[in-house]
Amino acid sequence: MGTPLGDFIRTRRDTTQPESLGLPDHGRRRSPGLRRSDLAARAGISIEYLTRLEQGRDRNPSPAVVNALADGLGLAASEREHLRYLAKITGGACQSHTRPAPAPRTVRPSVLDTLRLLEPGIAVVTNRLGDLLAHTSGFETLTGGTGLLDTGSPNLTRYVFTDPRARDFFADWDAVADEVAFDLWLGPSVENTEWFATELAPLAGPEFTRRLNHHRVPPRGTLHLNHPAGPQLRLRRETLEVSSDAQQLTVFLPADEDTARALARLADRSRGHLRAIS
Template structure:
């Protein structure tokens, strides 16, 4: 049986094209990605030891080995932090004995000012649990009346998996569901992750739980929305990670075609709303 750590390493290795690391492209391979022997060599461990980690037969690699694997896989800062967390979970060192502390909902003034500069664009601030912490008037125009913003504390993950209208509003609902599940799986903490999953699982069922073992980010594709007034809107997304201490992400939606840009112009002629921070 695999482990969260081994599954992540194997999935990440399979996603890497050998030529991106200056290795020859072995097109006749039956399995995709980087060879186990290549990763072992880059990390300075034996192939047999790497095999034990990936297959879950070694559940307690040292921090030095975990860091060497992170280097060998060229993980970014968020992925490195997640790899260390998975190592703790796999070894049993990460035990939850008390209710989790609430996720950080504080929006720093400079982040709020950055959102203000994006007006009247479509942008929002969120954490990996899906909480909407602040958003522009453009975002409110796009999302008004679908049920997302009509709650006291809007949460995109909860909306995607529990509101029946979400499958109509998001033209590519499966893609959006994959994205939300992956973000949820990545943090911000194991305790908060488990709490929200427990809350949603009895409603969403396998639509959510079946996605939690996917260890690689979904492909980035345009976001298509079936807007109740403006009809189909297509967006490109720019995601900007805030510092680790914030555990937040700023997302900007940019029109992917002229029809979307024109539709937004029409929506903006409606009564103006200002940037909103969610309490």
């Protein structure tokens, strides 16, 4: 049985062209990308050990091996961080594993107070599973009419993959889908991620499972939205980690003057009947 760590190493090896690392192209290969022998040589490990890692038969590589593999694959900084994280959770899962469970949805009062200070701006508290835990009135204005907040326990990941309205709302739906699927690997705990992915996979289908298993680190550029009221919006995102709670506070800012004016018009229409922070 494979592991997330082994899957990531194998996927990156298959998608890395030898010439991109300055290696000679030896002609036809049985599989695309780097040979195991090429990566093993670059990382300074045996082919047998690399095979065991990829197949999930060895789950506890040392930090030195993890760093050597990152060097051998020519990983970017964000990809290196993901490799280290997968090594951590793969080894932890081997040592002890508790039952899958949903993540807690409680937000500390001090975080809620911080959110109130951001009114009437656009801000939301989430976890990496996509649970929307608290938000400003500005966030409700931004998402009004999209269906994102229609349920009692709204979740961005579930919305992206199961609600047809998400493909209209997110002009760059594929990029957003890559983001929310990747973020599950950074969930509050391995057990929380396992619980959520198991629940969502039958509903979301291959669009979800394919992205989850690719381990593609998303670039997280400007967010492009098609608001149901008409305006097209371009938003920058600033995310602050609430590390002790495995939550994030994200603030959305207009990326251009047209978006700023459109948001002002949306706020004017909604003023007087907004709800408090959920």
